Amino acid sequence: MKDLFLFSDLIYHSHSFVYVFHFLLVSLIVVFVAKFAVNKMQLVPSGLQNIVEAYIEGVLSMSKDTLGSEKLARKYLPLVATIGFVVFFGNAIGIIPGFESPTSSLNLTLTLALIVFFYYHFEGIKANGVIKYFKHFMGPSKILAPLMFPIEIISHLSRIISLSFRLFGNIKGDDLFLLVMLTLAPFFAPLPAYALLTLMAVLQAFIFMMLTLVYLAGAVSIDEH
Incomplete structure (x- = not known):
């Protein structure tokens, strides 16, 4: 029933294609936002540059508080900030009727989880050595x-x-919830739900970033644990 709301089905009807289509769309949105934000840098930021700078400063502040070091915070900023962008836009795109969240597919969430898993172990071994890390x-x-x-x-x-x-x-549940609302009352009932689903998109991105930082902190700062 949800396929009735997907624009990607106009191109090709396949579950795998739906996932790949929306993941590539999210990737293009992330690249566009990043590129457009730095296209015309200004000393006093405004518009999209202001929003992205506020986001980066927020991630950096959160990273410093978790990792306990500005050096480490800046080192892992690209990874954490990129994950935040991908997860947020991956969550948020599903709120728009006709699109599906790629994060409602285990393909993407498992891939992100494996990236974080292997990366923080790699950083832990790199910072402490194999023996000390596993000790x-x-x-x-x-x-x-x-x-x-x-x-x-x-x-x-x-x-x-x-x-x-x-x-x-969480995102699969949000998508199903929105589908039911659109089916029952497509013009009025979903309106209050959009604010809640947007909040959930932000919250899930924040949780994923925070857990990534916690795992990195535990891996590279063994002596403090």
Whole structure:
């Protein structure tokens, strides 16, 4: 029934095509926003430049608070800010009738979760060395090491599920909720829901960015943990 609301079906009717179409559309939107924001840089920002600069400053401030270092915050800013853009626009595009959120597909959310998972482990090993990094998986006591190590491994693997399924489940639910509202009362009932769904799009992007920062902080700052 939802296919009735998808413009992508006018090109080709396929679930895989719908996902790829909307993911590429979101990617183009992100590139366009980034390019247009820096196209005519001004000393006193206005318009889109002002919005993007406020966003970058907010992400940088959040990163400094989480990582405890401006150097690390600036180092991971491109990753975290890009993830925020992709997740937000991926969430928000589904609010527009005729489009579907690519983040309502496990293909994208799982891919993002795996990128974060492998990247923070890579950074942790790079910053601390292989032995020291995996040594902290064993806990503070040698006696508890045989028990703590498998628990830590399971804990880290569960982060993939947590990151991917949280985003996927929330956005899929939002899309279905909007579909029901559009079906029952296409002109009046969805209007209050748009504000709520926009808020959810922002919130889910914030949560994904914050968890990414928390995982990075735990990987590169072992001595403090």
